[in-house]
Structures are given as C-alpha cells and as structure tokens.
Amino acid sequence: MASAGRLLLLLLCLLPVAPVLTIKKYQHLSHKSIGEPCETHSECQSDCCVTNSLNPQKFCTAQTVFQQCLSWKKPNGYICKDHLECQSKCCVVNNYGVQTYCKAKTIFLQCLPWRKPNWDYCNYHSECRSKCCIRLNELSPNRCVPQSGILLQCLPW
Template structure:
C-alpha cells in the first residue's frame, strides 16, 4: 500500500507546473468577451482597454480608452459644475464663487493656482484670509471686524 505522501505528489507537481505556466485555479475570473469603447460595464476587466469609468454626469459606467501614458482616468466635471472637492473637477479647483456656500469647478489662474473667492471691502470677516484685500481689522474697539483695503505707502493692513 502506498503512503499518503506519494499519492499527493502528482497533485502537488501539477499545481507547481500550473503556477509556473501562469495558470492558477484561484485566479480571478477572466472575461471571454471583452467589451469595446463606449459599451456599458461594471469593472475594468470587462473592457478591452481594461478601463471602466463614468464618462459624464451620468453615474453609469462605460468602457473608455486609456491615456497616452496608459492610465485609466476617471471622468471629472468641467468648469461651472457644482462640486464638493477639488478631485471632482477637471481643473482640480472647487471653490466658492460668491457669498453662497455652494462650490463650483473653476479654472486655475495662469500661475496654475486655485484661488478661492474672497469677501469684498466692507464685508464682515473673521480673519485676513477671508478678505480680497487680505486685510480684516476692527475699525473701532466696539465694532466688528471688517474687510478693508490696504493703505499707506507700503500697502499695509492699517486702520483708516
């Protein structure tokens, strides 16, 4: 009678040879019919391009081409659309555009900066960063802080 170790040896040899050949029984399911660009999908592996992302404000996914650098980039909102985070926008810039708390995708400056909207002179403020002039001071001891324009030869943040 053969020992149990000798009976398992052919099975172990088969598993070893299969893993060397790239065949693994525990490998993820491979989709036989890859979908083309524009077809509906759920996961990257369904697509020929291996890139399944949303293509517009519509949350459904579709197969999309990869970039020149072979990256699969998610679709991002163009300028003017409502947003919550910088990562949602093509410009990577999601800021308030007025007193309203809503944020919108806005273009970067020519220096590639994302500049938030700031309060105009005369508005109430809590710190210098809130003001367009970067100057938030209390005009009198008993008055609230307000945004004021910078004054003086060196354009300093001084009371009037």
C-alpha cells in the same frame, strides 16, 4: 479491465473541455467593447471602465496614449466636493454661500478661493481679498478694508 480503460479514456477526453469552457466564460466577461456599460476595468477589452459624464454609470473607454484610464471631470461652474472632481483640479467657494464649485486656476496655476470684497463684514484676514480684516472703530464690527500705507499694511482707516 476493459471497462476501466474505457472509463479512463472517457475521463481523459473530458478533462480538456472543462478548462476551455472556463476560459470562454472569462473571455466573454472580459471583452466588452468601447461604449458598453461595465463595472470593473477587467470587463473591458481596453482594461478601462470609467464614468464619462455626470451619470454615475461606468462605460468601457479607450486608454490614453500613456496607458491611463481617465474619468470624465466636471467643467468650471459645476458643483463639486473635491478638487479631483474638476477638470481644473480646483474646487472652491465662489460666493457668500458654502457650496463649492469647479473654478479655473489663475494664470500662475493657483487655485484661489473666492474672498469677500472691501467693506464687507468679516472675522478673519483670510476671508478678505485684501487679506485685511479689522475694526474701523471700537464699536463697529470687523470689515474687509484695503491695505494702506507705503508698505501696504493692514491699518485702520
């Protein structure tokens, strides 16, 4: 009976140790300082693990005043695939190629794609700055032309 009491006492003494060890293990994982490499938000003291440059490595960073974790965004001129990659939230083609780039929005906060200048070859009205793509005669290919007439219509020259 005495040995059973000792065994029970020993078990009771050991029980609180296991949860404390587990808590310390998780505290160590979840308390990385700002600037340390991380993979998930829960690893950081700030609960914020994001990229801070073109490098895909994530780092612990401070949250904004509004408690948000903001990733680094590409400035104008950088190659992009999606609007969300850019600081301006505007990712468009900016020349004759198919590559898209981060571009500033207009004064009216519009994200306008690059369009072909007048007299360039075209297939659709939407390709032209003038939004006017027509054939100049029956044998010529379509070209971007300035809108004309009193009502600025897309008319042949």
